Amino acid sequence: MSEIQADLVVRNGFVITMNDARECLERGAVAILGNKIVAVGTDRDIAGTVKAKRAIDAQGGVIHPGFVDTHVHFMNTVRGAVPDSADTSIMMNTFRRWWDSVEEEDERAATLLNCIEMLSNGTTCFLEAGTLQFPDLAAEAAAETGIRGLIGDPFLWDVPTPAGTHAMTRAPRDRNRSLKLLGGQLKRNKGEPLIRGCVVLFGLGSASDELMQAAKELSDSHQVIFSQHQSFDTHDGSADEHRLGKRAMCHYADHDLVGENCTFSHMNDLTADEAEIVRQAGMSVVWCPVTSMNLGAGAAKHARHLEMLRAGVNVSLASDGAVSGCRYDIGLQGLVGLLSSRAKSENKLAFSAEDVLELATRGGAQAVGMLDQIGSIEPGKYADLVIRTTDLPEAQPITDPIQALVYSCGSKSIATVIVNGEIAWSGGQPARVEAAMIYDLARSSRRRMWAKLSLAPEGKWPLLV
Numbered sequence: 028m029s030e031i032q033a034d035l036v037v038r039n040g041f042v043i044t045m046n047d048a049r050e051c052l053e054r055g056a057v058a059i060l061g062n063k064i065v066a067v068g069t070d071r072d073i074a075g076t077v078k079a080k081r082a083i084d085a086q087g088g089v090i091h092p093g094f095v096d097t098h099v100h101f102m103n104t105v106r107g108a109v110p111d112s113a114d115t116s117i118m119m120n121t122f123r124r125w126w127d128s129v130e131e132e133d134e135r136a137a138t139l140l141n142c143i144e145m146l147s148n149g150t151t152c153f154l155e156a157g158t159l160q161f162p163d164l165a166a167e168a169a170a171e172t173g174i175r176g177l178i179g180d181p182f183l184w185d186v187p188t189p190a191g192t193h194a195m196t197r198a199p200r201d202r203n204r205s206l207k208l209l210g211g212q213l214k215r216n217k218g219e220p221l222i223r224g225c226v227v228l229f230g231l232g233s234a235s236d237e238l239m240q241a242a243k244e245l246s247d248s249h250q251v252i253f254s255q256h257q258s259f260d261t262h263d264g265s266a267d268e269h270r271l272g273k274r275a276m277c278h279y280a281d282h283d284l285v286g287e288n289c290t291f292s293h294m295n296d297l298t299a300d301e302a303e304i305v306r307q308a309g310m311s312v313v314w315c316p317v318t319s320m321n322l323g324a325g326a327a328k329h330a331r332h333l334e335m336l337r338a339g340v341n342v343s344l345a346s347d348g349a350v351s352g353c354r355y356d357i358g359l360q361g362l363v364g365l366l367s368s369r370a371k372s373e374n375k376l377a378f379s380a381e382d383v384l385e386l387a388t389r390g391g392a393q394a395v396g397m398l399d400q401i402g403s404i405e406p407g408k409y410a411d412l413v414i415r416t417t418d419l420p421e422a423q424p425i426t427d428p429i430q431a432l433v434y435s436c437g438s439k440s441i442a443t444v445i446v447n448g449e450i451a452w453s454g455g456q457p458a459r460v461e462a463a464m465i466y467d468l469a470r471s472s473r474r475r476m477w478a479k480l481s482l483a484p485e486g487k488w489p490l491l492v
């Protein structure tokens with residue numbers, strides 16, 4: 028066999044390839060040239076066939092494809108701004124005021140902080156949820172950290188805000204404004220950019236058929252995904268039904284507004300008929316188990332993610348926002364999804380550790396329209412992978428590496444994260460940006476935003492200073 032040239036070989040690891048056969052290599056290696064994987068095999072085979080400029084010894088730790096977080100809001104600087112005792116309406120009103128007030132430096136701080144938090148948790152690709160005020164600036168900041176991602180245009184909506192809630196002054200619900208901005212981020216999709224554009228509406232009943240149709244057509248013609256929030260709780264389901272005269276997914280199917288390139292987030296409140304429409308459309312469902320449980324959306328009891336998954340629907344995992352989803356940590360989302368599925372079905376066999384990896388890697392890759400490029404460790408795909416350590420109490424003794432990863436280690440075992448062939452996280456630090464500088468920016472932004480919005484800590488217990 029002729030010699031394969033590589034820039035980097037990651038060797039001596041338990042490789043979970045997530046290829047079509049879901050092969051694992053007990054003592055395997057991955058060779059990388061430029062931004063792509065060029066060879067995967069046993070350590071011995073790769074040593075005999077690959078000539079690499081440098082090597083990383085995984086020391087027996089797990090090597091797996093990077094996680095894909097398919098619904099994130101870049102606003103982790105908002106942590107603490109919403110009292111834990113506040114209900115969801117107060118939370119949403121704080122977000123509205125936050126989104127109406129952030130300036131470029133705030134969004135840069137939040138994006139940098141978000142991206143390094145995701146990298147630290149093994150996420151190598153994200154899908155932003157359409158709530159950036161300065162998407163160009165955010166795309167630049169995200170790329171600085173070395174993460175891969177997709178972003179859309181901000182706050183596209185045109186159905187008037189229901190009485191009793193507040194409109195965002197910066198982004199009025201206006202069809203002309205939304206149609207003008209729609210597709211603006213698709214300009215990124217030339218060559219092989221780390222940050223790509225896709226079509227994103229805010230959703231949750233805030234788009235007319237006309238706006239949804241424009242979004243769907245644009246995503247079809249540009250071969251990108253169309254994403255939006257959908258059916259978070261029973262209130263959304265009934266509001267859509269009242270407005271449309273029938274359940275939302277039934278209405279969308281009637282009007283050709285759903286298809287394989289549609290990736291809708293939450294989808295907690297669906298009828299059996301709607302779940303069947305989702306299956307028939309071949310679309311992706313983004314599951315945010317921590318958000319739905321944390322906000323008391325009743326999803327753990329009523330949602331059909333498990334049923335849709337078993338019916339063949341592509342399901343992915345997402346962290347959503349800092350207040351609702353707690354952490355930008357797909358491993359946590361997967362474990363909570365597993366636990367809630369078992370609790371709901373009263374069946375331990377309902378959801379497995381392998382399912383968590385499926386949703387976090389291939390499921391996410393398909394949901395962002397990139398399964399042919401990411402989501403598994405195979406030659407020809409982008410070199411987006413996570414290397415884990417075994418030097419951890421939770422990782423010992425090594426028996427089943429997949430169970431150890433999902434149940435006991437979580438993000439603690441993440442040692443190195445490679446995106447696009449480059450190390451983006453290593454030894455507890457981001458590799459391409461300085462964490463201390465980002466923390467400074469985040470603290471400054473927090474001070475500015477709290478002063479601007481007259482926020483104060485809740486302080487349930489006496490604080491001695």
Ligand SMILES: [Zn+2]
Binds near residue numbers: 100
């Ligand atoms: Zn969201």
